[in-house]
Amino acid sequence: MLGPESAHSPNAEDLNALYWVMMVIGLLLIVAINAALIGLVVRYRRSRGAAAPRRLRSRRPIQVVAASALAGLALVLFVLGVIFTENAREVEASGPDGLQASSLLTAQRDIKPPGGEDTEPLTIQASGQQWIWRYEYPDGTFSYYELVVPVDTAVLVELNSTDVVHRWWVPGLGGKFDVVPDQQSGTWFKADEEGVYYGASYQFSGAAYAAMRTRVRVVTPTEYEAWLEQQATDIQDAQELVRRQLDERVDSPDNPPDDGESVDIDSSAPGGGGGPSQ
């Protein structure tokens, strides 16, 4: 309850570990300050018949010692911060249970891809749009709202936006990153457990921002391959259907063709068009 979502990806573990370090330091600081405050007020209350106040002035060494101790704390936190950030950015190789087929490896500015050979991560193009997430897989298949990935596999999520600024985060699977139009950014994760992980957009992005949610379904590599195939077929069928309907509409004398109007094929794809509330 006092901690973040339990980590299911190596980078999430780094984030959580440092969170707990901060939690311990933070609680100590808060308790120390407030205990001292209450203690001193109770001890030196005038109505308690305290002696006349002593007009103490501190000499410089005391202030310097206090400042140095605080600077030490800041330095320790900074070093920890850098170490854990670097760790979290290090993309790990896929594990033995993960998808072994290689896919496109794209070097990211903020991500350091692993050096190994047959451990190339799975690259997903995630695109934020008001107010839904679209995921595109290496073979060109796509899905809306739900991202399906194999377990124990390093997944690079390349983020981009088609409209306004969004921010992608699925708790338990790493950190959150801005999604800005015309800008490439990215994150990665390697889920250690099959299941469903919920996430959302964490940047105010207009009217339906609260409904801009997402979900990551982690499955076995075999299930993933099967799902991908099914999804590709479904998309093809849907596009076929739209094209047929369109042809019928053009052929029919009642419906003159509306020139220049493009048909949004994406929106008829399975899994598209809405969050869990719909």
Add this chain to the structure above:
Amino acid sequence: MSAGPTIHPKRPEVVTDGVASSRPRWLEIATSGDHKDVGRMLIAGSLAFLALALIEFLLIRLQLAVPENTMIEPVTFNRLLSVMGVSLVVLFALPLVLGLYTYLVPLQIGARALAFPRLANLSTWLYIVGGAILYTSFVYTPPEAGINPLPPLSDTAFISNNGVDVWITAVGLSVLGFVLLAINLLVTLRRLRAPGLATRRLPPFAFSAGVSSWILLIAGPAMLAALVMLEMDRRFEGVFFDPGGGGAPTYWQHLSWIFMTGCYLLMVIPAAAAISEILPTFARKPLISRRAVNLSLAATGAIGLLAWMQNMLTASIPIGWLYFAMAAALLLIVPVGVLFVNWLATLASGAIELRAPMLFALAAISTLSIGLVAELFHAVIPVNWLLADTADATAATGYVVVGGPVLGGIAALHYWFPKLTGRFMGESLARFSLVAILIGAHLTLLPMFLAGLDGQQADVYKYFEDDLYADGVVGTFQSLDTYNLISSIGALVLVTGIVMSLVNAARSAGHGRRAGHDPWRGDTLEWLALSPPPPHNFDVVPDVRSDEPMRDIRDAVKRRHPPVPASRAKSGEPVA
């Protein structure tokens, strides 16, 4: 007669004192360049906008009391949110601080006026007109682009109505006024100090006015430039922030965050400075080191502004710059920590009187300690990646708002109210108010930390019911219902508490117990003036010989006039 010293004006320099004006009184005040009238207008304006912001806050918490609430339309909610954001920071926190500075800084430094009296009047009206423009927009289209209207969302392609233009105008006019006032304060502080009042002898509050003014002078123009660019993008086909046309949305984020970081510092630094004056007065001993306190206030301002990118740690900025932001944000531990150490050390060996200003100041220290530590979490990059823009961030900021401008502001108001009006604010209502604010704040904000850890987004108009995530889900979004309900109940208590203090101030202005000129036996120069001070402030501008000029004056008076009978000499007790 007061218990404090009274300087008898032998040769009054302002002979129009007390002569009735031919113009109505409200017109006198509205057009006045007297820093006390300007200060009072700013303070009154800020409290009025606070009341409006509280209404919006309550509506927002009411909407979030239950999951998937449909009471308020999403767009209406976003409008309330956008207006509340501006109201709390730009229309409440900043002018409250600046109003107190405008009123008190000339008094504290032994000046008879501001350097540019008319400019101060203009500043106030720029702010009031800005606020009025924001609120009249409720009759057509209020802004709806969020607390920080990031382009491209705030561009006409996505929000084509006038709401964002209203936001730009309101913030622009107000900030312009504040920047002008900052210049005014800086020149006043530099040129109009009483003889002998060296910089090292400035009391923390007056010193912090200099720090805050420099912050405004740096952060304000950055925002003004950004606002002009955004408006050019919106209405005149500019391409500053438009990603398609060669602009960069991130550019707006940098400029607006420089300003908002400045606002954040202006919520903390003046409150810290007021605390640093209230503690010694009510512990009956000097600050353990004024030098360390003033240096820390200045360092907090300087380092704090450098940490603006701490709010953008999730953006795709080269990692080196993120480390720079983290370093600056963490370095703030030093000056802020030194402040806390000095406060606690000042309490030790004192004779502490728990009057209302002291109680609020102590509560402000406690609340700020939580808010600033919570903010420290966000300074560390990996933890920021967890917590940024979740309800946790809202709660951290909330604690700073309550600890700084709210509790610190009310403490300052209680402390200087006798100077402003010649009367005390009610002591018992103050205690009720304080208890309600503390209970309310913790009830509202603590559950928000937990909701944030469970993944609740910041600034949402709704969240989803728990059972939506019931089957086969790995954690997340589990107890939002409970957290939000508690938070909404807490909001009601919190607002009740704040309103009690507002009522207290309004009632005491005319009916409070008379306080005399020097009710707290403060050691700074404002207590030399009458309460309320005459237009020219001081009949005699004293020579300052130490950190505590009023103490010297009291001693001098005591030496010249042999000790009075015991009945009058009861220290600390006001004599009407």
